[in-house]
Amino acid sequence: MRSHSGTIIILLFLIFLLPCCKKAQSPKEVLYVQFNNDLSTLIFRNEQFLGFVRTMKNKAELQAEFLKLRMQYKKVEAFTEYFFPTTVRLVNGAPLDEVEDEENAVFEPGGLQVIEELIYTTDLLERDELVRHVRKLNVNLMRIKKLWVDIQVTDSHVLDALRLELFRLITLGISGFDTPASGHAVKESQQVLQSFQQYLKVYEEMIPSFKKLYDQTESAIAFLSKTKSFNELDRATFIADYINPICRNLHAYQKSAAIPFIRDRRLLRGDAATLFEPGAFDAEALLTNSRFAASADRIALGQKLFYDVRISGNGKTSCGSCHQPQLAYSDGQKTSKGFANEVMTRNAPTIRYAAFQQALFYDLRSPSLEDQAADVIHNKKEMHGSMQDIARLIGSDAEYIKLFRKAYPGIKNVPPAYIQNSLAVFVRSINPFNSxxxxxxxxxxxxxxxxxxxxxxxxxxxxxxxxxxxxxxxxxxxxxxxxxxxxxxxxxxxxxxxxxxxxxxxxxxxxxxxxxxxxxxxxxxxxxxxxxxxxxxxxxxxxxxxxxxxxxxxxxxxxxxxxxxxxxxxxxxxxxxxxxxxxxxxxxxxxxxx
Structure with missing residues (x-):
């Protein structure tokens, strides 16, 4: 009996001991589960909403249920947008056809914004169409749920996603970008900040300044709650006095904790504390080859070429003819004058900040500044020049020879790619951000x-x-x-x-x-x-x-x-x-x- 009692005591001891021995979950592991639960709730709410769509006759009540669905989406937005950008376009993308040029295909829009347009209307409800889109939304939410299983989350990813969500809030959220019909941008913005608090809370023990961050976010939420309507929101104060300080504090924590910033060669740098810091945007992020990176010598060469009329076919037109510094690199003309003084069909846009576009020209036909430079030079109506003639000019002019050798040491000939690059490098250098x-x-x-x-x-x-x-x-x-x-x-x-x-x-x-x-x-x-x-x-x-x-x-x-x-x-x-x-x-x- 004594032996049996001892065994029971040991077993009871082990039962109580096992939970104590269980390995504590890391913050990212806790967050992983929390997001999964929030996503499950979103799927449940969407299934509920489908039932309301099929049965509800009162449009105002349906809109109220839709707002609950939207608010639940805002809870998970930071990580759905971050990890599933392709799928999320069918969850909360713009209600416009998605044109895929390379695939020669057009895809129907879908998701919350499409649903919003269908229920915030003075017309009769298109119930069958609404049901179809709510069901499509469910399919895409379930897809995210399945994909989440294989996502490997790191602390860097978590903090990067939360940082980008704050940036999304002050660029898209408070502008009403994804709530054009309902006008609930202010309420949804509050939910975004509350979700930010909840997800960040899993790092509470690791963040020395957590209380400060939490209180700053609480103040931002309170500021929004006092706003009576979408049009009355003081966005300038909200960004400058509330969100930017949160972003800077979050950045300082990540830096002090030695958690690496995500560096993935995007226009917005992964280590930018706010959207407005000097150097927040990388003008060279779209370069496909690092050997064409900027240098002072390359900028000098590009600047000289930019203003040299000899690069045109008639020796009278330069890039600077249509892009004049005193006019922010435009020309003040209704439409520009090109080769032989011929009037063009389009106005000359500024080329300041042109580096921060994924495609160039008004029709977006050029994928890079290098390609744009070649297009303009070869265009018979614009400059009617040639890269071969420019190469000969550089190779025969003493000053150009000196500039080119300093800019591209070791390159004996003058390949067209280097001419294009030097012009592009100059354009990338004229982004002062000092307004x-x-x-x-x-x-x-x-x-x-x-x-x-x-x-x-x-x-x-x-x-x-x-x-x-x-x-x-x-x-x-x-x-x-x-x-x-x-x-x-x-x-x-x-x-x-x-x-x-x-x-x-x-x-x-x-x-x-x-x-x-x-x-x-x-x-x-x-x-x-x-x-x-x-x-x-x-x-x-x-x-x-x-x-x-x-x-x-x-x-x-x-x-x-x-x-x-x-x-x-x-x-x-x-x-x-x-x-x-x-x-x-x-x-x-x-x-x-x-």
């Missing part, structure tokens, strides 16, 4: 006036400018990973006669890629230095920013009554008042480099 807006976002509270800040809030809110001109590049390169540059169909008119509008005939991307979706599509140009680059649009039809704002205020070409069935710009009128338009223009003028 009043930049200084304000870096902590100089006096850099923007109150009216300029009001203009920014309108730009990002009521005017919807920020849903196409993304902060802080203010072009069409989509945050927060900046891996894709978008074009838009605006229905640009031939002039500013709004009462008798005529659609500009330029097909844009549609001239090279004959997809109906790309007819009259043009790249979204940067608004940096926009006060210096008049006239505006691809055809130079609008002489002032006032006219540009009038066009947008009318809802673009379709809003003016023109037949633009594929217009991507919202066609409803913005209803901006004259004082509001003035404020937005004041803000855009604050984007001028000093």
């Amino acid at each position: 009043s807006f930049d200084r304000y976002m870096r902590g100089d509270k006096q850099a923007l006036t109150l009216d300029e800040r009001k203009g920014f809030n309108l730009f990002m809110g009521k005017a919807r400018c920020g849903t196409c001109h993304f902060v802080p590049l203010f072009n069409g390169t989509v945050p927060p990973d900046y891996q894709r540059t978008e074009s838009e169909v605006l229905g640009v008119t031939m002039n500013t006669d709004w009462k008798n509008p005529r659609l500009d005939k330029d097909a844009g991307r549609g001239a090279h890629n004959h997809f109906p979706q790309w007819q009259h599509a043009f790249k979204t140009s940067t608004l940096r230095n926009v006060s210096k680059t008049a006239p505006y649009m691809h055809n130079g039809a609008y002489e002032s920013l006032q006219q540009v704002m009038e066009f947008y205020n009318e809802g673009g070409g379709a809003g003016l009554g023109l037949p633009v069935p594929n217009q991507t710009l919202a066609t409803d009128k913005l209803r901006l008042t004259k004082p509001e338009v003035k404020l937005i223009i004041l803000f855009m003028e604050s984007l001028t480099d000093h």
Whole structure:
């Protein structure tokens, strides 16, 4: 009996001891399970919502249930966007056809934004269509669930995903980019920050400044909760005083903890503390070969070539003819004059910040600055030059020989690739990021006036400018990973006669890629230095920013009554008042480099 009792005591001891011996889970392991549970809840809510779609007759009640679904998605957004970017386009992508040029295919949009459009409408519910899209959403959520099983999460990945989610919040979230119909951007932004807190909490014991981070996030949530409506949100203050400090603190923790930053050669550097830090963007990220990296000598060679009229066919035209520094590297003409003084069909855009686009020209036909340089030089209507002639010039001119040998030591001949590279290197060097807006976002509270800040809030809110001109590049390169540059169909008119509008005939991307979706599509140009680059649009039809704002205020070409069935710009009128338009223009003028 004594032996039996002893055995029981030992067994009981072992039972109590085993949990104590169980290896404690690491923060990333805890987070892995937490995300998996949140994802399961999202799938459950979507299945619930499918039932509501089939039975609910009251549209307001259905919209309320949809908001619950959206809020649950915002809980998992950071990691779905980070680990499953392809699938997530069918979960929360824009409600526009996905055109895959290389595959010569068009894919139907799907997901939450498509569903939102179907239920936030004054028309009768298309119930069968709604059911179809909710079921498609479930398929893609289940796909993410299956893929998550094989994901190997590291601390670097977790912190990178959370950092990018904060950047997504201040670029897309508060602009209403993915909530155009419901207008729930402020509520969803609160959920994003609450989720940020919950996921970061698993690192509480590892983060000495965790309480500070938590309290900063709590303050940001409180700031949003006091905002009465989407249009009233003070976005300038929210970013500068609330989110940027959180980002800097998160960055400082990761650095002190010696957790490596993700370095994957993207436009936005993996170690950027905020979107607004000097050097946050890498102008050379899109280089495919490191031997063509920038150097002071290569910039000097490229700059000399850029302003040398001898590289053109008639010895009268240089790159600088159409891209003049005093005009932010534009030319002030409605449309530029090319070879033999021939008038071109398109306006010369600024080339400042051109390095931060995934494709070049208004029609996005060129994949790199190097290719763009060759295209312009060889174009018979523009410069009518040749790389062979430029190579001979460099090889026969004493100053050029010296510059080239310093720029590319060991290269005996002058291959065209090096000529193109030197011009591209120069263009990549002219991105100062030193406007009043930049200084304000870096902590100089006096850099923007109150009216300029009001203009920014309108730009990002009521005017919807920020849903196409993304902060802080203010072009069409989509945050927060900046891996894709978008074009838009605006229905640009031939002039500013709004009462008798005529659609500009330029097909844009549609001239090279004959997809109906790309007819009259043009790249979204940067608004940096926009006060210096008049006239505006691809055809130079609008002489002032006032006219540009009038066009947008009318809802673009379709809003003016023109037949633009594929217009991507919202066609409803913005209803901006004259004082509001003035404020937005004041803000855009604050984007001028000093």
